[in-house]
Amino acid sequence: MVTRITGLASGIDIDQWVSDLMKAERTRVDTWYQKKQILEWQQEDYRNINTKLLALRNATFDLKLQGSFQSKTVTSSDTNVLTASAGTSAVAGTYTVKVNSLASGVYKSSTDALPDEQGTSGTKTLAQQFGLSGTVTFTLEGTVNGEAVSKDFSFDTSTANIYTVVSEINNANIGLKASYDSTLNRFFLMTASTGSSSELHVKADAENFLTGSLKLNVTVGADEANAYHGTDAEIDFNDLTGLKFSSNQFTVAGITFNLKSTSASAVTVSVANDTEAVIDKIKAWVNAYNDAVGLMFTELNEERYRDYQPLTDDQKKEMKDSDIEKWEAKARSGLLKGDSLLYGVYSRVRSTTMARVEGLSTTYNNLSAIGITTGSYQEGGKLYIDESKLRQALTADPEGVMNLFTTSSDTESYEGLAVRLYDELTNSMKLITDKAGSSTSYYDNSSIGREIGRINTTIDQMEDRLSDMEDRYYRQFEAMEQAIQRMNQQSMWLAMQFGGYSQQQQ
Template sequence: MRIGGLASGMDTDSMIKEMMAAHRIPLDKIVQQKQYMEYQRDDYRDLNRKMNDFSNLTFDTILRPSTYSQKTISSSSSALSIKSVSATSDVSGSIDVTQVAEAASMRSKSELAGVDPNAKLDPNYDHEANGDKSITIQAIQADGTLGEPQTIDYNPAEETMNTLISKINKTGTVDMFFDSFTGKVSMSAKHTGDAVDANGNDVAEINLIGDFFTNTLKLDEDNVTAANLADPANSNGSIGKNAKFTYNGLETERSSNTFRINGFEFTVNDETNGDVKFSSSPNTENILESIVKFTDEYNKLIAEIKGKTSETKYRDFPPLTDEQRSELTEKEAELWDEKAMSGTLRGDSTLNRALDTMRRDLGSMVGGLAGANRLAEFGITTSKDYRENGKLVIDEAKLRTAITTDPNGIYELFANDSDNPEEKGLGRRLRETISTTREQIIERAGRDTSVGNTFTLGRGISNKDDQIERFEDRLNMMENRYHQQFAAMEAAIQKANQQSTYLMNAFGGGQQM
């Protein structure tokens, strides 16, 4: 703690504070420069995030084939449902389902009397001497062929019926459970259909190996044996069946009730008892909604970029220092900050170049297409008002007609892929432009997770931090020197006062007249 001015009567602390305030002016400018660079970095990153979001939106809307394969499908029966998965053209016709696909099944031949499904299978089993026991299961796959045999090793002294059934279900081959009401086990193949071998011969859909199946659960070795086709009255299972149908006059079958033809997914719910008529057409409204969403977000992005590159820069409103902020009201500081943060990207060449390139991307022609090769032919044009900076405008009536007539043509215009830049789709060009711009922004402003010395502004901010630290060290030394000088002056004044008093006393200055 310093107490000055006792000898001189001067407020030395205030004097030093005023002198230091003058010396701090260059430091304040460095602090303001650093703050401005941080404003600029944050504005770059904000635009970078918005460009990334728009690039992802572009991929998820106009570049996805599923956007244009959305169909409105009509069917004359609820026994059959149809949806478009990857269809590029419309379809119409008839289908007559004569048999629904079924999964093979098996069940215990007799009640498992006195069985506790939670008890150990064999508490007295000598595992150390005999090792693990094993069971093997093989079942039909989704494509109608038999899968690879799945083997499960287990210790009967540790395993219960329920825990082993749970392991069987996890193989993904069958669904199995113990029914406590009947005292039997039920098993069905995970997939429907009539299994065939590599030579096309019918085979069992479920094959079981192991005494756990045959002795403990009292199951047959396969579902064909369990079905007992020669004596159905004594059946303990069923064989798998394919879905059988006639499609536009062609008799065929599938192992599953859900199958695809020409990009459409058909799901059989029941036999149709005759022809079911169906037809499809483009889902115009959904496709239109996706394209409108893309154009709206594009217009927002270019408006945001243009707004930043043309934003007014207020040179008379540098960032506030802590001392300056303390002298203003909260509202005054807020208004000042708005001006201080304005114009950080004004005239930025990277962003202006990106705007120009994006406009060219969407306004250019795509070579190599059989149909329309410009957006304008589908009713999407650029605003004639130059102040709107290339804003896209949609003629919805014209676009609807184009979607109804040739949705795949719009997809190709946006998404055509080619090594030839002139034949690359407009959406792909746009994403490449955004990717290049983002790389340049990241090089200058980094990402939120970037280390400071890995990007240009970060290195500049670090340099300002170093300057601030060195300047503050010099100011501390200067302030200490001032205090020492004033302390020396105080000591000299005090010594002079003492000498003056001594002399006055020595020459009789203190005698009465």
């Protein structure tokens, strides 16, 4: 970088002169900056379209799944006795359920309040709370996955407290759980599961810690006769009687029951196809379709204002923010107008969606047959739903509507609409990504990304040349300043000489 000297000798505003000279040279660089900005705007527009296509693909994926069309609603005639839900495999119909008994586990608690576990200095030890000394031991047995599991416990009464006992039992993984209620001052011991296979067995209690100190009403002994077992839930389901389950929640014929109480008479459970849930998914898909198609149609037909080029930094400095916003709105308008890639995606998405599905055994072989039609061309071909017609089709032939969307085939014309549209969207999104890249990618190797990279290289080279040129201008002005300075010095010397000679003559 040269030393820059202002026009002290010449009186010229050198910075302004250089700035004016560089403006003409910078025009070419500004053109490249504008090309880069247009490409960045195009890239952003493409990526916005891909975002809409992704949302459409996600909604389309829902309609590819048969489960989306097989959801069920379940009603119980007495929710105080039981509630139920149904999976996709459940058959619509009416079922009767009589609850003869509920599943239960084993619960044992202190028969009387225990001494307070809290003292003036915090939680008491077992020795302090119960007046014990030495070590207390006992053996418990429970069941895990139907298998008996036992463990010996030992506690030093001078250091352990009641919460130590609770923690040790809960962490033993023997199918038993313990707790202590400090408000009631009672100890609770119970099975972790329900059903006849659940077991609570106190096999040994040498110091009578459980039965004496904790006041649990249990019999003690290694013999299995001393074990306590839970009970199974028992129901009559339609004409099947005496069905037993280890839990109050279980599944029969694809229906999951949640028992709450026994019943003197049968409860009616009705299973029906959830038509409204299917309609909601189709609505969500249509909305996503209209968003994607609407954006593509707008981009393809948006007016292009070629006289409005991206503003340079110098131009922005001379404009109000509101004027900049209006200018740039027109500058970036219509950048994808008539774009061949986008038009191809737009056309294929529309034609795929509105196609006929061959080989179906019902009349529901296209969208219009179930009440989904396309709007006018001026709207870009958006879809509209006749809900009454769609609901009628789902009620009359839910399987036929499902097949319209979900049928798989090696032949494209026989594939369901959602199946073939999902594949088309995947391919279209890849084409756009190849063209404009993805905002989530660390490295942009798209065609627009590579072009922007080439422009950046050109701009860097031109900026280097402009910097060199600016330095050259300043060197030239510096040389001029130095020459003028020398001339001024010579002029002053001559003036002094002539002044001295004149005085000698006098």
